[in-house]
Each structure stands twice: as structure tokens, then as C-alpha cells.
């Protein structure tokens with residue numbers, strides 16, 4: 155549905171994104187993750203045809219965004235980062251205008267406004283002047299206009315920024331729901347958000363793709379290790395040598411904890427080796443007490459830092 | 467075409483929903499009114515709208531940019547231009563749509579001066595021909611000034627900058643005949659032919675010269691075209 159091929163964008167001399175290529179198949183929710191200045195917004199402005207790339211091509215629903223721009227744009231719903239709205243209009247007037255310039259007829263507009271108002275929980279603000287809405291509700295109006303014409307492709311640039319924690323939960327739910335009917339690409343620098351909403355994540359840093367995967371796999375594949383955390387009651391000096399002899403164990407790290415009597419270890423093991431039962435039986439054979447045994451991935455935060463922070 | 471109408475309607479509604487347009491309009495009316503009164507209360511004054519024409523020609527230099535300055539500036543500043551230009555709308559529909567709204571606004575303000583014309587008919591026997599030609603001239607002149615104003619507003623996200631740029635261009639087009647008097651020959655003829663003021667004066671004398679009409683219409687076309695290009699190249703910046 156979205157095809158980005160070797161896209162580069164220079165602002166003057168400065169390359170904001172370099173040689174970016176990826177595809178988003180129909181129905182997927184793709185998360186675009188990166189620190190400030192990574193080039194997320196730049197990419198979205200290019201995807202939606204607001205800015206042409208310096209080189210490379212973008213295809214939306216089979217239409218080249220430059221050569222068949224009008225056709226491509228018909229398939230896009232876009233929420234820019236700044237949530238631009240006409241502040242002097244009320245919500246329904248605004249949505250109606252956005253419907254008109256998307257070529258919808260007035261009957262369809264009426265019907266869709268009712269639906270969108272409901273989807274975005276704007277019932278109480280139907281006739282409110284947009285300038286008087288709170289940030290969170292403006293955001294909803296912004297999302298509302300993006301989905302109004304039921305576009306195939308939805309591009310949302312940091313859709314949950316500036317929304318309070320309670321509304322954020324609702325907004326994320328809303329976005330996840332939208333993913334059912336649309337191909338969706340959203341940017342964020344909030345990791346739990348991306349891992350909750352998205353099917354696949356692209357991590358972008360300094361204008362280049364640093365990693366692509368689904369949120370679960372990112373943890374294991376990227377770090378190249380899987381880890382198991384255990385808590386055992388027994389003599390520390392004996393436990394470590396015994397556990398080190400188990401197959402597929404790479405290294406063992408003791409995690410200091412208060413309240414003694416038992417010890418916590420993080421054991422890094424070969425990817426794909428399922429050795430939890432072996433660990434358990436070894437511990438029981440030695441007649442130590444096993445209090446906890448859990449497989450842990452690397453958190454997205456850790457991956458994010460690992461990828462984006464240069465190790466000198 | 468539907469896009470164009472939607473944009474014009476939205477913009478027109480926006481003019482009437484903010485106080486600035488009323489303030490600008492009222493100022494214009496008071497000023498033209500004052501000069502109208504000066505003109506018709508002179509000794510041996512004739513019942514004509516020349517007072518309005520002479521002065522509103524100059525006022526337009528400020529009035530038109532005040533009307534148009536927000537048209538594209540505000541959209542750039544608020545970022546709504548990003549939504550407009552990523553919708554399936556062509557640049558010319560945006561420009562012409564907004565231009566038409568500003569034209570409606572100007573006609574609305576100018577039509578209020580008809581009140582003074584009404585007074586003329588009540589208290590005197592004005593010559594209808596020159597009044598009609600004057601208004602034709604005023605509308606054409608105003609429409610051309612608006613097209614310069616919208617170009618200015620496409621150039622900057624700052625409304626003040628947009629207005630200043632437009633005023634500067636308008637001043638050149640209005641007073642270029644003064645420069646023409648300093649030079650001679652074809653250069654003078656050429657510079658004179660660019661002047662808006664000379665032509666407006668002709669209209670107020672009751673002369674409807676086709677070349678004047680073509681001149682103003684050409685200005686409109688040229689400046690709208692430049693605005694469209696300016697909007698297109700904005701994307702490439």
C-alpha cells in the first residue's frame with residue numbers, strides 16, 4: 155500500500171533522511187520510531203506529498219506521489235505533527251470543509267461526520283469553536299479529519315503527543331481500532347505506545363533505518379541474546395558454577411537484591427534455545443529452592459538506546 | 467471546481483467571523499466618506515464620485531493588502547497549508563478560491579460607498595455615466611491590487627511581512643508615472659503604461675478604454691499565476 159524507495163531529503167546541505175526504503179502492506183500498522191530530529195516528520199511530509207523528496211520515489215496505493223499526485227493524495231488521511239486546524243471554525247463546520255476538499259458529496263459528509271464524531275468521542279463538542287478546545291480534543295478533531303474520507307492510508311505524526319495520560323489510553327485504543335480498516339503509519343518516540351499499537355516497528359535514527367521488526371522480535375533478534383531471570387535460595391558460590399555448565403548458557407549476572415536468603419540471576423542464553431526446564435531440574439537436583447524462573451526479552455527502551463546511542 | 471467553491475466559501479465565512487475585516491472596512495468607509503465630503507462641499511462642486519475615486523485609489527494600496535495578508539500567510543503559520551496541499555486539491559484552486567473570497571470582501575466594502583452615491587441622487591443631479599465607469603474602474607483597480615496582495619501573502623508566514631511586501635509592489639505600480647515624468651521617449655511611455663493611477667483617473671472621467679480593462683485583467687492573471695507558482699515552489703524549498 156505504501157512503497158518508499160531510496161528516498162533522500164536534503165534541507166539545503168543537510169541530509170534529513172538518507173536512502174530510506176520500506177514497504178507497508180495493506181492493513182498493517184507500522185510504527186515509526188526515533189529520537190528527536192531523526193527524520194520522522196520529514197518522511198511523513200514526503201509520504202503525503204507535501205514535500206517532494208530530493209531523490210527516490212514514493213508510491214501510495216499504486217500511485218506515484220509526484221507524478222500522479224492527485225490520485226495518490228485521494229488515498230491519504232494525514233495528521234501532521236502540529237495538528238493544524240482552522241481555529242475560528244466549529245468542529246462540524248471544519249470536518250465538513252475537509253470532506254468537501256476531499257471530494258465527498260454532502261450526503262456522505264453528513265453521514266461520516268456523525269460516525270467520526272462518535273469514533274473520536276467528540277459528541278459534546280460538535281458545535282464548539284475549535285480554538286476553544288483543549289489540546290487533547292484538538293488532537294481528536296485532527297484524527298477525525300484524517301479518517302473522515304475513509305482513506306486507504308492513514309499517516310499520523312505523533313498522534314498522542316500532548317494528551318493527558320487518561321486520554322492517551324483512549325486515543326491509543328482509538329488508533330489501534332483504526333488499524334483494522336486502514337493501512338496505518340504512525341510516528342512516535344514513546345516505546346510502549348509503539349509496542350502496544352503496532353504490528354511492525356521501524357527504528358529510524360539520523361535519517362536512516364536502524365532496525366525493522368515486530369515489537370516482540372526486536373528484543374531478541376537485535377540483542378542477539380535471550381535472557382532468563384531466576385531467583386534461587388541456596389549458596390551463591392555453588393549456584394553459579396553449576397548453572398554455567400548447563401548447555402546454551404552464555405553468561406550469568408547476579409542482580410543484587412535486598413532481603414537475603416535468596417539470589418537473583420539474569421542468565422543470557424542462546425537465541426531460540428528453550429532451556430528453562432533444564433535450569434529448573436538442575437536447581438532442584440541440587441536441592442535449592444526455586445522461587446522464580448522467567449524468560450525476559452530486552453525492553454524496547456534498551457534496544458532503542460542501544461541502537462540510537464553511539465557506542466564510542 | 468467544487469474544491470474552489472468550498473475554499474471560497476470557507477474563506478468568505480472566515481472574513482465575516484473575525485472582527486478585523488469589519489474594522490478595516492469601517493476605516494475605509496470613514497476615510498472615503500471624509501474625502502467625498504471635502505470634494506462635494508468645495509465651491510462650485512459637481513455632483514460626482516470623483517472624490518471617492520481619487521482617494522480610494524490610494525487607500526487601496528493599504529486596504530487590499532490588509533484584506534489579503536492573512537489568506538496564505540496564516541495557513542503557512544498555522545500549518546493548515548500542509549493539510550490543504552496534501553488533500554486532493556490543486557494549487558490554482560487554493561489560490562483562485564481564496565482570491566475570490568477577498569474579492570467578495572472588497573466588493574462588500576466598496577458597495578457600502580454606494581450610500582454616498584445615493585446621497586448624490588437625493589441632493590443633486592449627478593451624471594450616471596461617469597459614476598458607473600468610476601465604479602468599474604474602482605472594482606478593476608481593487609481586484610488587481612488584491613492579486614498583488616495575495617502574492618505577498620504567499621511569500622511569508624508573517625502577515626505583517628506579507629502586507630509590507632504587497633504595499634511596496636502596489637506603491638510601485640501606483641506611482642510609477644511619477645518616475646515616468648523624469649525620463650523621456652519610449653521609456654516614459656512604457657512606465658506610464660504600467661501605472662494604475664493614470665488609468666483609474668480615466669475611468670473617473672467617464673472614459674472606458676478597453677486597453678485599461680485589459681491592463682487590469684492582465685495584472686490579475688499575472689499575479690495570480692505568480693502566486694500559484696510561489697505556492698508550488700514552496701513545496702520544493
Ligand SMILES: Nc1ncnc2c1ncn2[C@@H]1O[C@H](COP(=O)(O)OP(=O)(O)OP(=O)(O)O)[C@@H](O)[C@H]1O
Nearest residue numbers: 165170188189190191192193194195196197235343
Ligand atoms: N524545514 C526545515 N529546514 C531545515 N531543516 C529542517 C527542516 N525541517 C526539519 N529539519 C531538520 O531535519 C531533521 C529531521 O527533522 P524531523 O522534523 O523530520 O525530525 P523528527 O524525527 O520528526 O523529530 P521530532 O521527534 O522532534 O518530531 C532535523 O535535524 C531538523 O532540524
Ligand SMILES: [Mg+2]
Nearest residue numbers: 194195196235
Ligand atoms: Mg517530528
